[in-house]
Amino acid sequence: MIIKVKTPVFFDLDKTLDCGQCFRWSKTGNSWSGVVNGYQAKVQQKSDFLEIDSDLSDELFWIKYFDFDSDYEKMIENFYDFNPILNQATFENKGIRILNQDYWETLCSFIISQNNNIPRIKGIISNLCKNFGKSIKEAYSFPSCKSISLLSIEDLSCIKAGFRSKYIMDAARRISNFEVEFMKLKLIKTEDAIKILQKIKGVGPKVASCTLLYGFHKFDCFPVDTWIRKVLDKSFSECDYKKIGKYMGLAQLYLFNWSRSHPEYF
DNA sequence: GCCCAGGGTGTTT
DNA sequence: AAACACCATGGG
Numbered sequence: 001m002i003i004k005v006k007t008p009v010f011f012d013l014d015k016t017l018d019c020g021q022c023f024r025w026s027k028t029g030n031s032w033s034g035v036v037n038g039y040q041a042k043v044q045q046k047s048d049f050l051e052i053d054s055d056l057s058d059e060l061f062w063i064k065y066f067d068f069d070s071d072y073e074k075m076i077e078n079f080y081d082f083n084p085i086l087n088q089a090t091f092e093n094k095g096i097r098i099l100n101q102d103y104w105e106t107l108c109s110f111i112i113s114q115n116n117n118i119p120r121i122k123g124i125i126s127n128l129c130k131n132f133g134k135s136i137k138e139a140y141s142f143p144s145c146k147s148i149s150l151l152s153i154e155d156l157s158c159i160k161a162g163f164r165s166k167y168i169m170d171a172a173r174r175i176s177n178f179e180v181e182f183m184k185l186k187l188i189k190t191e192d193a194i195k196i197l198q199k200i201k202g203v204g205p206k207v208a209s210c211t212l213l214y215g216f217h218k219f220d221c222f223p224v225d226t227w228i229r230k231v232l233d234k235s236f237s238e239c240d241y242k243k244i245g246k247y248m249g250l251a252q253l254y255l256f257n258w259s260r261s262h263p264e265y266f
Numbered sequence: 267g268c269c270c271a272g273g274g275t276g277t278t279t
Numbered sequence: 280a281a282a283c284a285c286c287a288t289g290g291g
Contacts, residue, residue, distance in 0.1 A: 020272060110272075113271090113272050113273085114271095114272080114273040114274065115270090115271065115272090115273050115274080115286080115287090116271055116272080116273090116287095116288085116289095117270075117271035117272085117289080117290070117291095118271080118272075119271095119289085119290070120271075120288070120289060120290075121271090121272080123289090124288090160287080160288065160289090161287080161288085162286075162287025162288055163274095163285090163286045163287055163288095164286090164287080165287095167274085201274090201275080202273085202274065202275080203273095203274085204273060204274050204275085205273090205274095206272075206273060206274085207272090207273070207274085210272070223272070224272095225271095225272035225273080226270090226271075226272070226273085227272065228272080256272070260272095
């Protein structure tokens with residue numbers, strides 16, 4: 001079933017799906033294919049709307065998924081005056097929306113992301129879905145936390161995640177037995193949520209922050225990875241980024257993409 | 267062959 | 280608390 005969803009003024013589908021926040025979308029021709037909440041979807045950006053071909057045909061779901069209801073102009077209003085680099089990063093990347101992705105998929109994805117590169121992260125996640133997800137038409141769903149928790153580490157060797165496999169298992173087990181109260185994280189302060197997530201082996205401040213920012217929509221997280229580290233070292237005084245305010249996570253995503261697209265600066 | 271990738275853990279100073 | 284080796288794997 002094909003539906004049309006009206007898009008906000010500043011929205012760039014290409015940037016949104018290729019900015020490092022998600023790993024299961026791929027572009028062929030003009031359209032993006034992916035799997036969201038167990039449903040296949042093909043999405044194309046038109047003049048002022050998205051054309052979405054999916055069995056998941058609830059318009060409100062997609063408005064939420066692409067975060068079209070949030071007021072990005074208000075969130076970024078102080079980005080332009082903060083710092084010349086953030087100014088440029090915002091100007092070039094303001095078409096990005098922070099998606100509302102599945103909590104568990106986001107946590108797993110960013111556990112896999114550690115000390116890894118984006119093409120390989122996508123490959124490992126693809127292996128995980130092919131081997132342990134449910135078959136849906138020509139694709140596979142993301143395996144549930146429960147189903148992973150019932151596996152052994154040897155079972156996961158086929159996904160080629162290396163040393164990260166034991167971290168995925170630890171996350172699945174601690175969440176399944178409620179040692180980590182995953183669903184509560186949405187309701188509590190970011191600072192506390194980061195501490196709880198770090199009870200999982202292989203989850204440190206960066207993976208926890210990415211999970212909360214890209215999964216739980218906590219915009220006051222500011223994950224510091226190798227790319228952001230370079231930006232901070234060159235263009236910010238230490239911890240200055242905290243003054244950006246409660247939407248600093250959005251600034252972080254702009255800066256991350258700016259640093260990747262401007263190697264000449266470093 | 268080497269270096270690095272959206273880091274984190276465990277051990278040693 | 281700061282520095283360091285180590286972790287698996289594959290792309291550049």
